[in-house]
Amino acid sequence: MKHRVVITGIGIHSCIGESVEEVATSLYQGRSGIGIDPVRKEAGYMSGLTGIVSTPDLKGRLGRRERITLGQPGIFAYLATEQALAQAGITPDYLAAHEVGILFGNDSCAEAVVRSADVIREKRNTQMAGTGAVFQSLDSTVTMNLSVLYNLRGINMTIAAACASGSHPIGLAWLLIGQGLQECIICGGAQEVNPLAVASFDGLGAFSKREDAPTEASRPFDADRDGLVPSGGGATLIVESLESAKRRGAKVIAEVLGYGFSSNGDHLSVPNAIGPAVSLRRCLDSAGLRVEDVDYINAHATSTPVGDAVEAKAIKDVLGGHRAVVTSTKAFTGHEMWMSGASEAIYSLIMMERDFIAANLNLHRLDPAAEGLCIPPERIDRHFDTFVSNSFGFGGTNSTLAFRRFQE
Structure with missing residues (x-):
């Protein structure tokens, strides 16, 4: 890699807070x-x-x-991006004078598609x-809208990779910036929270039924x-070269050290341990990290019976x-789906900056498959100084990111 890659701004709109400070308080x-x-x-x-995520009127x-032109994913992404740009000190004038890119994860716009189809069927008039x-209907709704709103002229791409959608953009930004192809990229993930977005998941019986105790x-x-x-919202990180951050006089939050990826290649919805382990190993190798260097892992663990057990095995194997x-x-x-890879990187960055690791809530009886892992039920x-974040999705797409507290 020709350039070190750093984070200079983060923004979040989620069910545990609509700002970095609110989220930090909830986690703590x-x-x-x-x-x-x-x-x-x-x-x-x-x-x-x-x-429970609010959808403000803009x-x-x-x-x-x-x-x-902004559906729910676009609204969430805009709110998070405003925060991230402000923290990074990136102004409209800067965006107008520099080539800044955008890579965002989003894998559905169900509400916009369904509502449009309903209107057309009812009125028998496509113009209605x-x-x-x-x-609003295209998966690329976030990148197309934000690229115009912010006058972005660098790379412009949506990553649709199921529940790893929010993680891959950060890894791809690390590659592009590290090789000198871009200096600064707005990265993140967005997930709509309307009922139309996840009805088919409910039909599969994928959701918890513990309605008597939601939390x-x-x-x-x-x-x-x-x-x-299921959950959602928007999460944005400003990823740029260290040289770019220094020229701007920006405060560096952390360094992106590495990126790993893989595909399971064997089942649409049932995960295996081999693919996640490959992703994790590849991430550590690309970051130049030994396993002993890893202080914390933000696991993908979605609270599904099979998924958590498989990931626990992969982590122990590595x-x-x-x-x-x-x-x-x-x-x-809950599972923020297309947003989760980006939001969980942000949650981990918040914890690293404030010197705590949030509890693994609701851990009363450890799954035997996770025996041997250090999973704290309390904060x-x-x-x-160093953490990795796992994200895995339907179709066997895997992504792992490594971050470190910034050191000159």
């Missing part, structure tokens, strides 16, 4: 963002559990022309769908877990006897 205090959506029950969902912040419908429903690595809890702390912040948020107040 063990505050879950999961609740019940009555609309889902009325619609025939087996489980009404979800992360009137007064954006003009009508900009708003009509509205001029903004097509721009205890997402329980990664717990032996009594019964499924994931780490051997090294006992890095392992937790899944999905215990707080640990500890300084740490």
Whole structure:
């Protein structure tokens, strides 16, 4: 790699907070963002559990022309990106004078597609769908909208990789910037939270049914877990070369050290341990890290019976006897899906900056498959310098990122 790659800004809009400070407080205090959506029950969902995420009206912040092309993923991404750019000190004038790219993870725009189709079927007139419908409906809705809103002229691409969608953009940015092909890229992930987005997942029986205790429903690595809890929002990281950050006088939050990836290649929905282990090893190799260097792993662990057990095996296979702390912040948020790879990197960066590791909430009885891993049910107040974050998705797509506290 020709250039060191760093993070200079982060932004988050999630069920545990709509700013970095709000999220930090939730993580530190063990505050879950999961609740019940009555609309889902009325619609025939087996489980009404979800992360409770607000969808603000952007009137007064954006003009009508900009708003009509932004569906829920675009709104969430815009809110997170505004925060990240502000922290990074990147202004509209800077964006106008420099080539900045965007790589964002998003793998569906279900609400926009369904509502447009419903209108067309009812009115028998395609024009009634509205001029903004097509721009809300494409998976590339986030990158196309934000590239215009922010006058971005660098790489412009959406990564659709199921639940690894938010992680791969950061890894690809690390590669592009490290090789000198770009200086600065806006990266992240977005996930819509409307009921239309995840109805098919509910139909598969993938969701927890623990509706009597919503905040205890997402329980990664717990032996009594019964499924994931869907969630979403928006997460953005400003990724740039160290030289670019120094020229701008920007404060560096952390360094991106490495990126690993793989494909399982054997089943659409059932994971195996081989692919995740390859991704984790490749990440450590690309970062020049030994397993002993890893202080913390933010596990993908979604609270599904098979997925958590398989990941635990993969982590143990790679780490051997090294006992890095392992937790899944999905215990707080549920599964933020296309956003999760980016948001979980941000959650981990927040914890590293503030010297704590959030609890693996709702861990009452450790799954035997995870025996030997250091998974704390309570918060640990500890300084740490290096972490990795796993993200795995349907179709066997795997991504692992490595970060380090910045050192000159």
